[in-house]
Amino acid sequence: MTEWALIISCGLITFLTRFSMVALLKKEMFNDRVREVLSYVPTAIFPAIIFPAIFLDNSGSILIEDNPKILAAIIATGIGIFTRNIIATIFSGLASYWFLIFVV
């Protein structure tokens, strides 16, 4: 599949996730239980991107020792819990990562 075919397919499926339910006339397509579980989708999916990006090295092996990303992510999480601020979380993590790799 070419790069553009891939981009268009991804665009199409994204549009369908938005459009399919809007287009349906039925008001109560989902019951409360389905709504509740769907509300956990971001919580369930984002860590699947976060954890491997922190704990795995470039070759895909688990790297715990000598891995500045772990400490930087812990600091960012702490700032996130404390401030609930998206920008503060991102930049505290990046700043501590740069501090650990360039200064320490």
Add this chain to the structure above:
Amino acid sequence: MKTNLQVFCKGIVDVSPFMIPVVPFGLIFGILAIDIGFSPLATMGMSLIIFGGASQIVLIQLFSGGASSLIIISSVGAVNSRHLLYGAVISEHVSDLKLIWKIIISYFLIDQAFALSNQYFKKNQDKNKYFHLIGGGVTCWVIWQSSTALGIILGESIPEKLGLSFAVPLTFLALLVNDFRKITNVIVMITSGLVATLGYDYIPYKAYVIVAALAGLCVALILTKNKKNYD
């Protein structure tokens, strides 16, 4: 009744404070896409065609890891499956509109616009209330496209040594800041994260994002069921 333009502008005003985090997110997307090897045109094309930040980052992340098209498309679909919920909630407010308006509204049905317009729809019953969502959506669209473009420009001059790819997990971490204090959400997050990390090498076709997300959702299903029983 307010004019269409007034409702549209109300949407812009309401969504604006929530646009601040979109800027670094768009910048990071643009920078990383260029870094991975996408052309400026393809990078801009992703923001224009897909118009969904998290799923675009998943796309380039999996693409650079060598995942197949099928896995990439289904992972993008999985990340965006939360929009099914938004659509279901919004549908009752737009059920009388023409198809073309439903298509336009669907394109702009993004997290921030949904959250704020849903609140507005609950308080206002005017026929033209949907202009609120379009106002919020268009605002986010302009911010997302321009920050992507700026990221593309910066991407060509930012050294790889800065390790900006670390901004990806940080950005997603930041999107979960409201979850950190809820124990159910924390358990779901850890389950998904562990399955993805430990299964990275063993789950075939780079399907670890989908498998981990399903594992997390199963845990959410069990935990929220038990919670109901105790209440």
